[in-house]
Amino acid sequence: MPELPEVETILRQLERLIKGRKIKEVQVAVPRILYHLSPADFKKRLRGAVFTSFSRRGKFLLCHMNEGELVMLIHFRMTGSLLYGTPSAISKAHTRISFWLDNDKLLCYNDMRKLGKIELIKGELVDNFHELKSLGPDPLSPDFSPQLLYNILQGSRRQVKELLLDQHKIAGLGNIYASEVLFDCGIHPQKKAHSLSPEEVGGLHRSILKILHLAIESRGCSIANYVDLAGESGAFQELRNVYQREGEPCYRCGELICRIKQQQRSTYLCPRCQQ
């Protein structure tokens, strides 16, 4: 599920709705979401903890607890979501972890496929946490310049779409937005990364920012089951040009959108607009 825009949407809602709230009780229905942490440990460390602030790196959501002393790190993978509301209003389908808050509302981590992951890290160790440390630059960070993108692409002989999906190179794009971005700038997804000209990279850079900002404004993309904290769908799926539009006409030129496989995953493109 969530790529960068969906995580950003969730983060903004958490800032508005959960900031300053204290956790009264924690319930762990599916321990494997916590990986190496035991449910007992997880509960003990979070009982009484206060949500201080929130941040994001790529697709990782960071909940800073107790003035930054502790960080709860969430990766939603394919089908994870956070839901917030009164206990009776929240969908209990696939609830894996529940947090009771001091206003008697519930914050639930729901995840049909159980592929998501939650970690607890001491605040001072966050920057050394290997999964964050190995991430490439976040495209919404100020240091993500066209020149930086050019350097990243120059260093690889792989296909450009594969590179956009590689979180160690650029952190935040997933399968939907990678296809949409490449359509937007007219670059064929199978082009070798190092073969792109500075002008093409400039266009790619502009399209990455354009599509991500557009998707955040639309509060994410709900093609399948993504919902925000309130259980609401996003609207970006109405704006997409290629993703899951195989066999339908390109809005720009009328050619039929086609689907190819790259690294066992579907890529959608317009064969006429993307050369």
Added chain:
DNA sequence: ACCCTGACCTGCGGGC
């Protein structure tokens, strides 16, 4: 460095 496969999970829709 690159490429592919399988693993982790559940659920949905299509074809027979």
Added chain:
DNA sequence: TGCCCGCAGGTCAGGG
């Protein structure tokens, strides 16, 4: 109706 297959916003480990 039921069963099997492929597919799904992700990522990692392992082998060639």
